Amino acid sequence: xxxxxxxxxxxxxxxxxAFREAQKxxxxxxxxxxxxxxxxxxxxxxxxxxxxxxxxxxxRGADMTIFSPRASAMGHxxxxxxxxxxxxxxxxxLIKRVVELFPDTFxxxxxxxxxxxxxxxxxxxxxxxxxxxxxxxxxxxNPDPSGGNWTSMPLTDKAWYPFFEKMVELDVPAMIxxxxxxxxxxxxxxxxxxxxxTTAFMQFLQGDLFNDFPDLRFxxxxxxxxxxxxxxxxxxxxDMLKKPPLDTHVMKNVYFDTCVYxxxxxxxxxxxxxxxxxxxxxxMVGAVRGIDPTTGHYFDDTKRYxxxxxxxxxxxxxxxxxxxxxxxxxxxxxxxxxxx
Amino acid sequence: xxxxxxxxxxxxxxxxxAFREAQKxxxxxxxxxxxxxxxxxxxxxxxxxxxxxxxxxxxRGADMTIFSPRASAMGHxxxxxxxxxxxxxxxxxLIKRVVELFPDTFxxxxxxxxxxxxxxxxxxxxxxxxxxxxxxxxxxxNPDPSGGNWTSMPLTDKAWYPFFEKMVELDVPAMIxxxxxxxxxxxxxxxxxxxxxTTAFMQFLQGDLFNDFPDLRFxxxxxxxxxxxxxxxxxxxxDMLKKPPLDTHVMKNVYFDTCVYxxxxxxxxxxxxxxxxxxxxxxMVGAVRGIDPTTGHYFDDTKRYxxxxxxxxxxxxxxxxxxxxxxxxxxxxxxxxxxx
Numbered sequence: 001x002x003x004x005x006x007x008x009x010x011x012x013x014x015x016x017x018a019f020r021e022a023q024k025x026x027x028x029x030x031x032x033x034x035x036x037x038x039x040x041x042x043x044x045x046x047x048x049x050x051x052x053x054x055x056x057x058x059x060r061g062a063d064m065t066i067f068s069p070r071a072s073a074m075g076h077x078x079x080x081x082x083x084x085x086x087x088x089x090x091x092x093x094l095i096k097r098v099v100e101l102f103p104d105t106f107x108x109x110x111x112x113x114x115x116x117x118x119x120x121x122x123x124x125x126x127x128x129x130x131x132x133x134x135x136x137x138x139x140x141x142n143p144d145p146s147g148g149n150w151t152s153m154p155l156t157d158k159a160w161y162p163f164f165e166k167m168v169e170l171d172v173p174a175m176i177x178x179x180x181x182x183x184x185x186x187x188x189x190x191x192x193x194x195x196x197x198t199t200a201f202m203q204f205l206q207g208d209l210f211n212d213f214p215d216l217r218f219x220x221x222x223x224x225x226x227x228x229x230x231x232x233x234x235x236x237x238x239d240m241l242k243k244p245p246l247d248t249h250v251m252k253n254v255y256f257d258t259c260v261y262x263x264x265x266x267x268x269x270x271x272x273x274x275x276x277x278x279x280x281x282x283x284m285v286g287a288v289r290g291i292d293p294t295t296g297h298y299f300d301d302t303k304r305y306x307x308x309x310x311x312x313x314x315x316x317x318x319x320x321x322x323x324x325x326x327x328x329x330x331x332x333x334x335x336x337x338x339x340x
Numbered sequence: 341x342x343x344x345x346x347x348x349x350x351x352x353x354x355x356x357x358a359f360r361e362a363q364k365x366x367x368x369x370x371x372x373x374x375x376x377x378x379x380x381x382x383x384x385x386x387x388x389x390x391x392x393x394x395x396x397x398x399x400r401g402a403d404m405t406i407f408s409p410r411a412s413a414m415g416h417x418x419x420x421x422x423x424x425x426x427x428x429x430x431x432x433x434l435i436k437r438v439v440e441l442f443p444d445t446f447x448x449x450x451x452x453x454x455x456x457x458x459x460x461x462x463x464x465x466x467x468x469x470x471x472x473x474x475x476x477x478x479x480x481x482n483p484d485p486s487g488g489n490w491t492s493m494p495l496t497d498k499a500w501y502p503f504f505e506k507m508v509e510l511d512v513p514a515m516i517x518x519x520x521x522x523x524x525x526x527x528x529x530x531x532x533x534x535x536x537x538t539t540a541f542m543q544f545l546q547g548d549l550f551n552d553f554p555d556l557r558f559x560x561x562x563x564x565x566x567x568x569x570x571x572x573x574x575x576x577x578x579d580m581l582k583k584p585p586l587d588t589h590v591m592k593n594v595y596f597d598t599c600v601y602x603x604x605x606x607x608x609x610x611x612x613x614x615x616x617x618x619x620x621x622x623x624m625v626g627a628v629r630g631i632d633p634t635t636g637h638y639f640d641d642t643k644r645y646x647x648x649x650x651x652x653x654x655x656x657x658x659x660x661x662x663x664x665x666x667x668x669x670x671x672x673x674x675x676x677x678x679x680x
Binding site: 143144149150152153184185189190191194195202205206222223225229230233235239240261265267268288289292300 | 484489492523526529530562563566570571574600608612639640
């Protein structure tokens, strides 16, 4: 069984996106009427999925995707807490519908109604709603709801603890995932995403978060940002900062996905990171949708790169399935309930 | 001949550092007397160099270092423009003295008196002083003088053009190098440095700077941040953004150093980046000073990693010497004048 741990609904129905545009327009011009969330038919949802994620999933030979709202559209920096709550609920409701329409293929991960300066405890209700009512198995946590201004505290700060307590209680992991950037220095998918991945890892290295939360689990996407390429630097920095080795200090709680869009990068990832810490992911129909002229295949067809590795079948199974089931226990339970 | 393109005077004499502390103390308490820059003897400078950089350079078998003030101490975000001008001049004066004491081993690169919100044109005078009067061969350009708040415009913005014009006129490259971070999210050497490298590359990819400045040259240090590891992503993003291929769009003007502190990272760098775009560098006695327990050698002894590559002698010579002489023409001239 092949589980892609990193998929976003980047092809959401146009009326859903139009609602967001109307919401944003009203922020600029409060005299506009409050937008009404549109009726979206099952057929329209089916179409957007069947033509895109489902088609590619089948073509590439994967079975399931852990699916969440489009990350770049979370836009936590836009509007107020109320804006974010409404938009997050709409996005998560839509993911729930996808999961209901394609229960064998998709399982949900939720967007959180984060907002700059708003305590993260305000996101607990939406996490609970999605996990307890919809059967979602995790969440996307934005370490920078300001959208590139980085005005929050590091993830190791006690300000985040109420949310982490709830994650542990519900036994769900979070993928660390920023959204769009409103800082012109940072291209969203080319700089902000990578920087956030690298930054989060270094925060974990600097802190002692996992002493306080031994059962907390994070997926750092996009192959861990710059971290595996600079694995020697991070091992050396742990030493400089008098921290335990990374294996025990960070890597019992942190996982990287395989969203690295060329073979040499995947080769490096598997060379330096323990097989138990790597989850198959593609973020397909995402940041990089083209075909690599040097291979003739989609850049984001990361299964090809993993398939090309000379690792044992047992290790491949870990990366494609078992690690995901371990990191997302609620996914494992759901699969077992179906006899899988 | 082996030239290390990335060295900072991280072991500067204590009185020099004490002056900076006094300068900072006076910013907090203006009633303090204006600090007087101390007399620092040649012997003291010799000692700090001979026991550190020179010793390691010899042990590791390199010949020369392109040497600049300590990057993390530039602190462009501290105080006012005047603070930065005075500190930058002191730092560059000290580099000049090192170069005069060890002319065969060190050649200078200057710190710029950048300050948040101050036009970069105000840094031209110091660049000219260092290049024309001291024989320096380049500069370190900070894309984020705010120290982690990223309040400047991207490097492709016209606000930077007056400085780029001067760089081209003087025929000197800049290493893109941030300084300390005052944003608690970003550890300086573990996050801010990597993020700045990645960010600068993506800015160049997004923009068309090198159409306007075909002769402008930048070194992106620390092996290019996250970029080589994600080379597929960047090739794909260039395609998504309808830019020419990276080879022509960015890589005629951008170079990466070898400050990647483990063998797999160096292997990847050389696998994906053209040999003509890689300059040997170590940033030794820098961010990571320990010994890698898995090898028994210093993490930052990057020459060992390059030596271990199976590349031709001709290509090694490019990385160790010829590329640096091409990117820093004033270094080449200085060496030729000495019959090297």
